[in-house]
Amino acid sequence: MNTQIKLAKRPKGLPEKENFAFEEGPVPSPESGQVLIQTIYVSVDPYMRGRMEDTKSYVEPFQVGKVIDGGVVGKVVESKSEDIEEGNYVIGHLGWQEYSVAEASTVRVIDKNLAPLSSYLGVLGMPGLTAYFGMTDIGQPKEGETVVVSGAAGAVGMIAGQIAKIHGARVVGLAGTDDKVQYLKDKAGFDEAINYKTTQDLHSALKEACPNGVDVYFDNVGGHISDAVYPLLNDFARIPQCGAISSYNKGGDDTGPRIQTYMVKSRVRLQGFIVSDYAKEFDQGAKHLGTWLSEGKLVYKETINEGFENIPDAFLGLFEGKNIGKQLIKVAEE
Numbered sequence: 001m002n003t004q005i006k007l008a009k010r011p012k013g014l015p016e017k018e019n020f021a022f023e024e025g026p027v028p029s030p031e032s033g034q035v036l037i038q039t040i041y042v043s044v045d046p047y048m049r050g051r052m053e054d055t056k057s058y059v060e061p062f063q064v065g066k067v068i069d070g071g072v073v074g075k076v077v078e079s080k081s082e083d084i085e086e087g088n089y090v091i092g093h094l095g096w097q098e099y100s101v102a103e104a105s106t107v108r109v110i111d112k113n114l115a116p117l118s119s120y121l122g123v124l125g126m127p128g129l130t131a132y133f134g135m136t137d138i139g140q141p142k143e144g145e146t147v148v149v150s151g152a153a154g155a156v157g158m159i160a161g162q163i164a165k166i167h168g169a170r171v172v173g174l175a176g177t178d179d180k181v182q183y184l185k186d187k188a189g190f191d192e193a194i195n196y197k198t199t200q201d202l203h204s205a206l207k208e209a210c211p212n213g214v215d216v217y218f219d220n221v222g223g224h225i226s227d228a229v230y231p232l233l234n235d236f237a238r239i240p241q242c243g244a245i246s247s248y249n250k251g252g253d254d255t256g257p258r259i260q261t262y263m264v265k266s267r268v269r270l271q272g273f274i275v276s277d278y279a280k281e282f283d284q285g286a287k288h289l290g291t292w293l294s295e296g297k298l299v300y301k302e303t304i305n306e307g308f309e310n311i312p313d314a315f316l317g318l319f320e321g322k323n324i325g326k327q328l329i330k331v332a333e334e
C-alpha cells in the first residue's frame with residue numbers, strides 16, 4: 001500500500017495535526033517515460049506554511065484534499081524510462097507519500113558516493129543554495145565587515161553565516177536555544193551567537209556583539225528580532241531578506257517599528273529574493289558549496305526524524321525551533 005498525507009483543511013494560525021489527513025491507496029504504476037520512486041527522505045520547509053494558505057504567491061497553494069508536495073530523495077524501484085535505471089537514487093519535487101510516479105525528466109539522479117543522500121535536500125540542495133546566493137549576491141560580505149544572521153542555527157542560516165566567514169567577515173548569529181548558540185560558536189565557527197529567547201535586551205546584546213555596527217543582515221525571521229538589528233545598520237549595509245518565519249502563523253499584517261528612517265539614514269539596500277531566481281546558476285552554487293565542504297571550510301548539521309507518520313510533527317516543529325540544521329524525515333532505509 002501507498003500511504004499519503006493530504007491537506008485536510010487550511011490552518012488558521014499555527015497548523016495542527018487535524019490539518020493533515022493520512023490516507024492509503026494502491027502503489028501507482030509507471031507508464032512509458034516514467035519512474036516509480038520509493039521515498040527515502042522527505043524535506044519539511046517553512047515556506048510550506050505559506051502554501052497552506054489560499055493566496056497568490058511565487059508558488060501555487062496546496063489544494064485541500066490533495067497530497068502535500070515538497071523536496072524528496074528516493075530510490076527508483078521501477079523504470080519505464082531510458083534515462084533512469086532501477087536502483088538509481090533521485091531528487092525531485094514529489095508528494096508526501098511512500099511511493100511516487102514521476103516523469104523521468106522531472107527528477108534528477110544523485111550520487112550517494114559523492115555526498116550523503118540527505119545532503120542533497122540540505123547543504124547541497126535548496127537551503128544551501130538559498131544561503132549561497134542570498135549571501136554572495138545580495139549580502140556581498142567583505143573582509144572585516146560584520147554580518148548578523150537571524151535563524152542562524154537553521155538549514156539556511158547556519159550555511160549563510162559560514163559563507164560570510166569564508167569571505168572574511170565577523171559573524172554573529174541569533175538562535176532560540178543555548179544548545180544552538182553553543183553549536184554555532186563551537187562547530188560552525190560563528191564569532192558570537194545570542195539566544196534571542198533568553199536575552200532580556202536584544203538590542204543591547206547585539207550592540208555589544210557588533211561593536212563596529214552591522215554591514216550585512218541576513219534575515220530569516222523578521223519581527224522583533226529584526227527591529228533590534230535595524231538601528232545598528234552601518235552606512236550602505238545590505239539586507240538579503242530571505243524569510244520572515246516569525247510572521248508565517250500570524251495571519252493578517254504584521255506591524256512593528258517603521259524601518260524607513262533607518263534605511264534612508266544609512267542608505268541600506270534591502271532585497272527580498274527567492275532561491276529559484278538563481279536557477280540558471282544552481283550548478284555553479286552547488287560546486288562552490290561542495291568544494292568548501294571537501295576543504296573542511298563548511299560544516300553542516302541535520303535533524304533527522306524517523307518514520308513516515310512523523311512528517312507533520314517534524315513540519316510543525318520548525319515553528320517551535322525543534323530542529324538544528326536541516327529538518328528531514330527518514331521514511332525508508334537507503
Ligand SMILES: NC(=O)c1ccc[n+]([C@@H]2O[C@H](COP(=O)([O-])OP(=O)(O)OC[C@H]3O[C@@H](n4cnc5c(N)ncnc54)[C@H](OP(=O)(O)O)[C@@H]3O)[C@@H](O)[C@H]2O)c1
Binds near residue numbers: 126273275
Ligand atoms: N527566499 C528563499 O528562497 C528561501 C528558501 C528557503 C528558506 N527560506 C526562508 O528562510 C528561513 C529559514 O528557513 P530554513 O529552511 O533554514 O528553516 P530552519 O531555520 O531550519 O527552521 C526554522 C527555524 O526558525 C526559527 N523560528 C521558528 N519560529 C520563529 C519565530 N517566531 N521567530 C524567530 N525564529 C523562529 C526556529 O529556530 P530558533 O530555535 O532559532 O527559533 C526554527 O528552527 C525561513 O523564513 C524560510 O521561509 C527562504
